Amino acid sequence: MVSSSTSQVKKAIVFIANGTEEMEAIITIDVLRRASIQVLVLAVETSTGAITCSRNVRIVPDAYLGDDSVKISTYDAVIIPGGADGAATLSQNAQVNSVLAEFYAQNKIVAAICAGSLAIKSAGIQNKVPHPICLTSHPSVKDQLKNDFVYKEDRVVVDSNLVTSRGPGTTFEFALRLVSLLVSEDKAREVAGPMMLNFEI
């Protein structure tokens, strides 16, 4: 069972950094917002400008990590997109590590896609429970994860409150699974309909 706040409106943080894979970030943000989930695009860089993503799309975040106005503990989910450089920055950020570990311990949704799964390892989530945790990632970082987790090759892997996925081409499935877990499967179906996907949920 996934823990969530009693509020009707669910809230999710999507962390971004320079080098974040923009498709993985934007598809997730957009699909969750279509489901009326409040999404905060939270940058970890210290600058106050736009974030330059992996293919040079520049995104203006909603807030920066460290902004006093951001009450991270009020959120129901935290999401780490991929992109090698962005995922490295997020994995190496002590505050991001803490947020992931705390959300996981509180049974809130912790989600990562592509190279973003490396942040799950950096946060030490694999040491939080006595049994091995199932996870997936982009194949390019499998070797960095396979000894610490039960490595799966499914397009989306849900293990308790940990949700992981593989790359840009699995992001719609990843985001819709998050909608199912945070809101409902009916909401995920309702959101999927007008998007003209090539799969059913």
Added chain:
Amino acid sequence: MVSSSTSQVKKAIVFIANGTEEMEAIITIDVLRRASIQVLVLAVETSTGAITCSRNVRIVPDAYLGDDSVKISTYDAVIIPGGADGAATLSQNAQVNSVLAEFYAQNKIVAAICAGSLAIKSAGIQNKVPHPICLTSHPSVKDQLKNDFVYKEDRVVVDSNLVTSRGPGTTFEFALRLVSLLVSEDKAREVAGPMMLNFEI
């Protein structure tokens, strides 16, 4: 046959406006850049700030329509994303209409997805050739197009140098088709591989 410059590097303009569907814009930009196509994200708004997309993602464009530094005639393709409000702005912009009509007449790629197909009609492309033109769009705008075009319901429709598609969930197919047409099918396959899509090309 699609006309293209003799230069090795292909160049594409993606128009954006406030209300553009961010998934459709970003997936297209990212996939084309993965194929080493030079993409210019060109905003039509007169402001110099970020563009606020349909689900409130804020994107900083590479340039604004009217910038002297932008030599539109040097590009090989022009692409119109959807999002109701963004597509309306792009459709109603006289300069965008001219670019679409000129590129079409010059046998360069003219591409639109979702409500973006409305800009094809506004540009009067349906009147440029003696035979009816095939096109698709998001189903929500079909009624505005079906009397002027041979309306198709395929996920991507290619009619000579006009390429159209349906919505966020068809954007990977749309972008990869543009890569095939601008570069090669081999390049599209090479780019598709690491993205972990759920279809073959």
